[in-house]
Amino acid sequence: MNILVTGANGQLGTSIRNAAQQTLDNYIFTDVDELDITSREAICNMVKKLKVDVIVNCAAYTNVDAAEENTDAANLLNNVAVENLATVASEVGATLIHISTDYVFGGDTHNTPYNEEHPTHPTGVYGRTKLAGEQAVLRSRCNHIIIRTAWLYSPYGKNFFKTMLSLTATRPQVNVVCDQVGTPTYAAHLAGAIVHIITSRQLHKQGTYHYSNQGVCSWYDFAHAIASLAHHTQCTVQPCSSSQYPSRVVRPSYSVLDKTHIISTFGINIPHWYDALCECFHAHNTQESI
Ligand SMILES: NC(=O)c1ccc[n+]([C@@H]2O[C@H](COP(=O)([O-])OP(=O)(O)OC[C@H]3O[C@@H](n4cnc5c(N)ncnc54)[C@H](OP(=O)(O)O)[C@@H]3O)[C@@H](O)[C@H]2O)c1
Numbered sequence: 001m002n003i004l005v006t007g008a009n010g011q012l013g014t015s016i017r018n019a020a021q022q023t024l025d026n027y028i029f030t031d032v033d034e035l036d037i038t039s040r041e042a043i044c045n046m047v048k049k050l051k052v053d054v055i056v057n058c059a060a061y062t063n064v065d066a067a068e069e070n071t072d073a074a075n076l077l078n079n080v081a082v083e084n085l086a087t088v089a090s091e092v093g094a095t096l097i098h099i100s101t102d103y104v105f106g107g108d109t110h111n112t113p114y115n116e117e118h119p120t121h122p123t124g125v126y127g128r129t130k131l132a133g134e135q136a137v138l139r140s141r142c143n144h145i146i147i148r149t150a151w152l153y154s155p156y157g158k159n160f161f162k163t164m165l166s167l168t169a170t171r172p173q174v175n176v177v178c179d180q181v182g183t184p185t186y187a188a189h190l191a192g193a194i195v196h197i198i199t200s201r202q203l204h205k206q207g208t209y210h211y212s213n214q215g216v217c218s219w220y221d222f223a224h225a226i227a228s229l230a231h232h233t234q235c236t237v238q239p240c241s242s243s244q245y246p247s248r249v250v251r252p253s254y255s256v257l258d259k260t261h262i263i264s265t266f267g268i269n270i271p272h273w274y275d276a277l278c279e280c281f282h283a284h285n286t287q288e289s290i
Pocket residue numbers: 006007008009010011012013030031032035036037038057058059060061062077099100101102130149150151152153157
């Protein structure tokens with residue numbers, strides 16, 4: 001099987017590169033320099049030339065705050081480019097595995113995990129454009145698997161894990177919000193689930209699925225665990241409220257994803273967020289020492 005990964009230099013794309021090393025399928029990794037997904041023609045040419053069976057879209061406009069100012073750029077990548085991928089997939093009979101976000105939710109007060117049927121209600125440009133991308137996939141009628149994830153982190157790129165490692169190493173105190181709860185997702189685990197779905201040939205089970213690690217924590221809990229595992233004991237991680245950090249984007253106060261559907265459909269095992277963090281820590285330290 002030929003699998004085209006787009007946005008492959010990002011956190012998730014890099015993690016899929018690692019996870020796919022053990023498989024016999026032919027993975028083709030591209031980022032914007034090799035394949036700019038805002039060009040439908042470029043996608044069509046590559047997909048036809050390489051006889052692509054599956055497209056895994058890891059490209060996105062992921063800067064939630066900057067998206068508020070750059071609506072057109074966010075819409076181009078999160079919606080228009082996704083429509084390009086979906087319509088090409090539909091034309092050639094390929095499957096599209098597309099990654100979306102918990103930010104399609106957030107406008108309601110909710111305190112139980114979101115399942116896939118929960119009404120969407122994005123509160124910012126990032127969430128709205130990602131939801132429009134999901135709708136473009138459904139409209140295209142291509143064979144698809146949409147996976148909504150949340151709080152993605154890894155040893156690669158820019159993310160909360162790496163920011164907290166750096167801040168708690170250099171500052172005496174770091175304030176982190178304790179009134180937004182969710183579940184972090186170790187990108188290697190999501191990558192493993194995606195590669196498992198492809199390798200076990202379960203691509204016909206189309207639909208929308210939720211994936212994060214298990215358990216629940218606040219950003220404060222997550223930051224505290226990162227500082228503890230790093231032995232950054234000279235830094236106090238202090239809980240604070242979101243009102244102390246005014247932002248143009250209203251972030252969901254509760255955004256835990258219910259993973260029942262993806263677990264029962266694909267037979268995957270999802271580790272707890274703290275165990276996942278320990279694994280990421282190990283991977284990060286191994287990478288540093290190379
Ligand atoms: N990060 C999170 O916390 C989070 C949370 C929930 C859901 N998600 C979703 O998870 C997925 C993966 O996120 P991630 O954190 O791995 O993203 P990422 O690290 O920001 O990677 C995205 C990649 O896409 C590339 N790209 C940008 N424009 C492109 C274009 N026109 N054509 C092809 N590639 C392009 C980027 O290149 P440049 O760096 O050069 O722009 C980057 O390498 C996304 O769909 C995201 O919405 C992420």
